[in-house]
Amino acid sequence: MPTNRIIAHVDMDSFFVSCERLVDPSLTGKPVVVGGRRGERGVVASASYESRKFGVKSGMPIMTAEKLCPKAIFIPGNHRLYSKYSRKVYALLRRVAPVVEYASIDEFYLDFTGCEDLYGHDLEVMAKKVQESIFKRTKLTCSVAIATNKYVAKIAGKTVKPSSGSKTGIVVVPAGEEQSFLANLPIERLHGAGEKTQPRLKEMRIIRIGDIVPMPLVKLQKAFGPSAGSWLYEAARGMGSDEVHPFHYAKxxxxxxxxxxxxxxxxxxxxxxxxxxxxxxxxxxxxxxxxxxxxxxxxxxxxxxxxxxxxxxxxxxxxxxxxxxxxxxxxxxxxxxxxxxxxxxxxxxxxxxxxxxxxxxxxxxxxxxxxxxxxxxxxxxxxxxxxxxxxxxxxxxxxxxxxxxxxxxxxxxx
Ligand SMILES: [Mg+2]
The missing domain is CATH 3.30.1490.100 (DNA polymerase, Y-family, little finger domain)
Structure with a gap:
């Protein structure tokens, strides 16, 4: 049996908005939408938790966001600023963990396998350390999710965002509990099942990720096609890649x-x-x-x-x-x-x-x-x-x- 890896997913909290707030602290606590000015035709790139309460989401047209949350402050976005902070976080993480993958401007995977001794074999302590050092360096907050593979870590991270009421932003999925951790999550949390798959899953009365598990592989493949079917089969069981690529490889x-x-x-x-x-x-x-x-x-x-x-x-x-x-x-x-x-x-x-x-x-x-x-x-x-x-x-x-x-x-x- 190969040993389990210890993979952490670090995801900055409403990253663009948080960067804007560092520059202009008066934005703190207010509904902020990054992506375009009022009346413009762009889409929302990032929305603060205060505006998300009104239903504002990334990817929706600015005009829709305006209707949902008329009091929001609309900011066009400053990519240079976000890149600067992203690089700061990345540079710091490379000193914290032996292997760091740059997954996107505000997301990183860390492979801590072999570092257990440093943290007294306590993965929560490890996660806390990561969070604290990022905050100390940048004043930015993030979630840290630890699991045996990248896929489960990524999904777990979403469950400890400030919007979900988490106080710590930390979650650890112990080895062997991947499938049971996912089982109770709503199917919308199944990262990678997109616009086409989600409605089809709902039609099949699949409400939680665990609802997929009893379905035979052939049935899934028949309903979703060979590759999507086997992907669903594995995803619902919490299987995923544990390869953290030390550099950023754009896909x-x-x-x-x-x-x-x-x-x-x-x-x-x-x-x-x-x-x-x-x-x-x-x-x-x-x-x-x-x-x-x-x-x-x-x-x-x-x-x-x-x-x-x-x-x-x-x-x-x-x-x-x-x-x-x-x-x-x-x-x-x-x-x-x-x-x-x-x-x-x-x-x-x-x-x-x-x-x-x-x-x-x-x-x-x-x-x-x-x-x-x-x-x-x-x-x-x-x-x-x-x-x-x-x-x-x-x-x-x-x-x-x-x-x-x-x-x-x-x-x-x-
Ligand atoms: Mg984020």
Whole structure:
């Protein structure tokens, strides 16, 4: 039997709002919504617990948040500030635990396996230590959840947020109790079961995570498909990865933008897709990766959202990605409605060694060299200086995207 690992999930409490409050303490105790100014079309990136009481949630349009909580203070967001604090927390955690994974701007996984002696084999003491040192350094609060794998730790963390009435923000799920810990949690807590799966689970009268456990694997696979079915089977049993990656490996790179005005202008759509593809490829090349999957996200003016993906030979070539994104768009855009949002993301990364170019007119070596010099110029002068004609003047389409939640990227941490 392999020994159980000790994995901690650290999740900052309403991170963006908390950072804003450090800068402007008068915001403390008030309902605060980060993501856009009053009357803007962005989405909520972070909401303080005071505004969540009124039903405000991340991801909802700013205008809806305004209706739910008219007294809220609306802040556009300051990504540089959040990155600064995120880096501070990350740097500190790297001194606290032997292995730290940067999971997102406000979430980290720590592997404490082998450190038990340091904390007198008391995992709660360990968690408290982490919390205290973060608070001492940044004055920010967080939840710390300890379990034998990342998945259970992540779900457990959500149960000790200030909004759930937890006083400590600390939870420990002992080895062997993963399944029973999850069993009583409402099915909404099953992280990873999204927009499609949740309603289907409800239809099947699954209310708590534990309700999945008695269901045979074949039945789950029949209802949800082979891979989602087996994922549900394992997730409900509290199985998950215990590999904490010491560096931040992005799993996907993507950009999306909300149009200032809903549009059906083919030229604007084409330019936006080209620009989103270029942005993604630029970032891919910076981390020396190529992607195999291109995903398009399309949201209509009535909020119906379609995502569609395609696998292509691995690439970080603007033209190849742009072409795929446009094909995906043509396949997905079947309604006669205006479009509110477009997004292009790249995933299934492979290290950039061998390349199969979709456009073989130039050798890949030559193309790499070309991109290296193009990217050097982009880095020097900012992104907009050098772009293909097809994506000229994307600012028109992106004005809101810049301030909105969609432009909150993870900071690069070396
Ligand atoms: Mg958080």
């Amino acid at each position: 996907s790179i993507g950009h999306e933008t909300t149009f200032e005005k809903d549009t059906d202008n083919p030229e604007q759509i084409h330019q936006t897709l080209a620009w989103l593809s270029e942005k993604g490829c630029y970032r891919l090349r910076r981390i020396g990766k190529r992607a195999r999957t291109v995903t398009l996200k399309l949201r209509y003016d009535d909020f119906q959202t379609i995502t569609r993906a395609k696998t292509i030979p691995e690439t970080n070539d603007d033209v190849a990605v742009m072409k795929t994104a446009y094909e995906l768009f043509q396949e997905s855009h079947v309604r006669k409605r205006k479009i509110r949002l477009l997004g292009v993301s790249l995933s299934k990364f492979e290290a950039g060694e061998e390349v199969e170019w979709l456009f073989p007119e130039m050798s890949s070596k030559k193309k790499d060299a070309l991109y290296q010099s193009v990217d050097a110029i982009k880095r020097r002068y900012g992104f907009h200086k050098l772009e293909k004609a097809a994506s000229l003047d994307p600012k028109e389409a992106d004005r809101e995207g810049k301030g909105g939640a969609s432009s909150f990227q993870k900071p690069k941490i070396k």
